[in-house]
Amino acid sequence: MKKIIYSLMFFFLMININAQQTPAAKQSNPISIEGATAHLGNGQVIENSLIMFSDGKITFVGSAMMRIARIGTVINAKGKHIYPGLIATNASLGLAEIDAVKATRDFDEVGTMNPHIRSLIAYNAESKVVESMRPNGVLMAQITPRGGLISGTSSIVQLDAWNWEDASIKTDDAIHMNWPGSFTSGRWWLGEDPALKADPNYGKNIDEIKQYFLNAKNYLASNSDTKHIPYESTKGLFDGSTKLFIHASGAKEITDAITICKELGINNLALVHGEGADSVADLLVKNNVGVVLDRPHRNPNSEDDAYDYTYTIAKTLVDKGVLVCLGMEGQMERMNTRNLPFYAGTFAAHGLDKEVALQLLTSNSAKILGIDDKVGTLEVGKDATLFISDGDALDMRGNVLSKAFIQGRDISLETHQTKLWKRYSNKYRSK
Structure with missing residues (x-):
């Protein structure tokens, strides 16, 4: 009987473990993203941009050509695109x-x-x-x-x-x-x-x-x-x-x-x-x-x-x-x-x-x-909820995310579907 109870406890524990990814931790270090084409969400676009955020809020939006000190971790996003969430x-x-x-x-x-x-x-x-x-x-x-x-x-x-x-x-x-x-x-x-x-x-x-x-x-x-x-x-x-x-x-x-x-x-x-x-x-x-x-x-x-x-x-x-x-x-x-x-x-x-x-x-x-x-837009003072895409986010061929942040938190882009995709990609790649 004890074995049955322990087995059931283990089963439900595994369900709970697999039910949800652990949400990202609160932003602890400043982040600077430079080189990307920034689509601000209000119709404006900045080529070769610099976006910086700290404590979950955007602190700078402008050109990477400006002589301004980068803060914290610097992400080189040259050739990529950055969008508001x-x-x-x-x-x-x-x-x-x-x-x-x-x-x-x-x-x-x-x-x-x-x-x-x-x-x-x-x-x-x-x-x-x-x-x-x-x-x-x-x-x-x-x-x-x-x-x-x-x-x-x-x-x-x-x-x-x-x-x-x-x-x-x-x-x-x-x-x-x-x-x-x-x-x-x-x-x-x-x-x-x-x-x-x-x-x-x-x-x-x-x-x-x-x-x-x-x-x-x-x-x-x-x-x-x-x-x-x-x-x-x-x-x-x-x-x-x-x-x-x-x-x-x-x-x-x-x-x-x-x-x-x-x-x-x-x-x-x-x-x-x-x-x-x-x-x-x-x-x-x-x-x-x-x-x-x-x-x-x-x-x-x-x-x-x-x-x-x-x-x-x-x-x-x-x-x-x-x-x-x-x-x-x-x-x-x-x-x-x-x-x-x-x-x-x-x-x-x-x-x-x-x-x-x-x-x-x-x-x-x-x-x-x-x-x-x-x-809604990439503006100083707003939440650092944004993502970096390899290409055009409105085109499924270009919408390939490398990073995403919610309120400055570096969130996971892994899902049940991406895990299955990788699993079966490897299966057919091995043949």
Whole structure:
């Protein structure tokens, strides 16, 4: 019996040992990176750059030709490229591990109105999916819940941590709401007409949302002794400290959502998905509403859209003055988040300037998420969250990382996948 117990203890110990890499230690020595082409994340590029950081913060950004003393460990990155850490917006990393195993999925909650649900406390810092982001330069993410009309609250994390407390960069940054569509289609599997038609319940669905927020607003103004936790959690929406991310597509839906939220006194807004946002770009600019676009590798939603609509929408919105970043919601979203830089590369291949495409993952994301004072660009005083790539980070042929740092910590680029790659590369190399 003792042998069985010891065997079980050893088995579970090995699972725990293999579950998570040890997060990198806090930066103890200054680091200077010289010679690389620095892409600052704000559209600017410095050839033959010098980047220095200490205690987790960037202390110098400039030309390596300047006569300035290098500090600490000097990394020669001549011929390589340096970028700010990429930010995955509207992602559900760490909230599910294996889509086919229900017990590992924790991204939505029972009920339709859940503004009080906090995705952060369900975030699994030990996820093997999360660790696979880092070798492609994805070092931060907005962890976002799904489901219902009001899904809950997202938080922003860095992707090398012991637990969710260590991971958090900004806690409870936004509440996410799924705006109803004005069209519906029949359930073909029940013999109903599958063609799109106006949804007769659209007005009723909108009234339900309006009434909920009005009730919350009245509750907050009443100073009631009875605590209503969901209503309590909406307080930031009305005082502007919490952003409302509206998941909506279609010109009518987007217009209705912004107009009604403004009427309710909810002014700090962002739009997610945004199919059709190009037709209401003036409304978005006027109300300072940033757009979190879906990844471009998909079919257009409407048969009236151009065949390359999903590839060119980023440039269209940028040219119209809309602040745009890139989100990850969709099929296989957690696993596909590692491809974030290559989705931006697709936008660049279809008319968007390469450095502007990079901004969709760096400075623009940071601005929309409200963390641009900490990350998003290579600037003095910001977190030293950055990486060195052998080539163009937006091209899978060039995105080969040699070093990555989160808040100055020299993180591991080894993952379960890279170990398997090396293992089987050796197998076939030996033949």
